[in-house]
Amino acid sequence: MLNTLKVVLVAIGFASLVACANxxxxxxxxxxxxxxxGxxxxxEVEQMFGKPWRTGMExxxxxxxYGxxxxxxFSEAETSDLVIRFKPDGTVASYSYNRTGPNNGDPAASSSAP
Known part of the structure; x- marks a missing residue:
């Protein structure tokens, strides 16, 4: 009985460690x-943010x-994404930035700041 309990507790502990995704x-x-x-x-975008995580057309x-x-x-999702659209001349046409979790939507308060 005690061995079964240990196995169950170890399995629960392991599951909680692998139950997240980045x-x-x-x-x-x-x-x-x-x-x-404009x-x-x-x-300049690449200099500021590095190579994009994903590219496409819209x-x-x-x-x-960038995301x-x-x-x-067992925790609230934390997400952030930045989608930048470029004009044919290579300048920014528009962008959107969205975030969930702490500092929701405030890039100045982001934990990614140095």
Missing amino acids: VGKPYPEHRVPDIQT QTTRA NGQVTWT QYHYGV
Whole structure:
């Protein structure tokens, strides 16, 4: 009986360790306010944030996505994503920044700041 209890407790402990997922990669969220629509170039975005985690197209515009997502069974999800859309001339057409968890939506309060 005692051995069975130990096995169950070890299994629960192991399950709680592996019951979370991390996707994406960290990026300096505190730099989001530095993006200037119509002025900031792709090269400047890459200098600020590094290579994008994902690239694509939206309505004919090149998009770069920076994101980090942490999901846990026993904790609230913490996510942040930055999607930048570029004009044909290579400058920023628009961008969106979204965050869940602590400091929700405030890049200045982000834990990614140095």
